Amino acid sequence: MAKKASEAKRTNRVLGVLVVLLLIGAGAVALFVEPSTSSVATVVSGNDATTLGVRPAEVSRSNFSAGWGIEQYDFQMNALSCSELNTHITTDLCAVAKTKHGDFMFSATESYWDETDSETTLEMSLFGFQDNNGWKRATGLLDAQMVRDLDGVQVKIDLYRTEVHGDEVLIAHRHPVDDSVNGFDVSDQVFIIAASPTGAPTVVAWYNGPDISFEVDGKNITLLYKRYGVATESGTLQQGWNTQVRLFPSARVPYGWDEQITTGPALRDVMDAVPVILVDSYTFPVHSRLKQKNIN
Numbered sequence: 001m002a003k004k005a006s007e008a009k010r011t012n013r014v015l016g017v018l019v020v021l022l023l024i025g026a027g028a029v030a031l032f033v034e035p036s037t038s039s040v041a042t043v044v045s046g047n048d049a050t051t052l053g054v055r056p057a058e059v060s061r062s063n064f065s066a067g068w069g070i071e072q073y074d075f076q077m078n079a080l081s082c083s084e085l086n087t088h089i090t091t092d093l094c095a096v097a098k099t100k101h102g103d104f105m106f107s108a109t110e111s112y113w114d115e116t117d118s119e120t121t122l123e124m125s126l127f128g129f130q131d132n133n134g135w136k137r138a139t140g141l142l143d144a145q146m147v148r149d150l151d152g153v154q155v156k157i158d159l160y161r162t163e164v165h166g167d168e169v170l171i172a173h174r175h176p177v178d179d180s181v182n183g184f185d186v187s188d189q190v191f192i193i194a195a196s197p198t199g200a201p202t203v204v205a206w207y208n209g210p211d212i213s214f215e216v217d218g219k220n221i222t223l224l225y226k227r228y229g230v231a232t233e234s235g236t237l238q239q240g241w242n243t244q245v246r247l248f249p250s251a252r253v254p255y256g257w258d259e260q261i262t263t264g265p266a267l268r269d270v271m272d273a274v275p276v277i278l279v280d281s282y283t284f285p286v287h288s289r290l291k292q293k294n295i296n
Contacts, residue, residue: 064143079103089107093109100167108125158278170192192206212225218274220247
């Protein structure tokens, strides 16, 4: 009997140790798992990585960078202003966007060219506002270039300002001046500039496509451009279809936007739920040398 009692005590002690270990383990799991519930609540419904077809917006065609600016300048001013900037330099395009994270300014100037040149360049810059080191000033942050053949098709760049989630963004739309030019021969370009959560001006989207239009509903910017429709069994293509690219601030990457692409019958009426204001326009190159134009 004494031997059996001793074995029973040892068994009870082992069981007791196991219970303690299980309780400690449960507490450790609770310690590490509980905080993760708070991060789930920050995901925006319908605009997160689980929404069908969502991926990062295209920016690969953008060449905005700090490395382009061989000569970069700060311009004294009390607030970002195109009129103030034009007292220092001559701009062909300019617009200011105001956001709760900080204001930014876009400007563009066509470079000088003469009859010996075959192409010309549009020099583009993004400015932020800084009030430190004893000066209030517009600070050049990023630069880019857009090149056109002087004998090619003229294009027009329209610069728009609108709002997404209460913050102003800029939309630049490059398209042929001549409406009769086939959009599949000379495609449009659209790029969107927004402020990051830290106030840095950022190119968040850049797209090419035939005959691009766009609409804004205050939360999204949707690009619409021509495409060939569904091929039927007879081999014919459905006419009047377009690509629809919905662009919106990313819930995953604070400095970028996301896209969601679908296709369907072309929308006849493009309705903007928030104002889209044409701020500035410029024809580029300003004129062509030759009457006979080649498509580029």
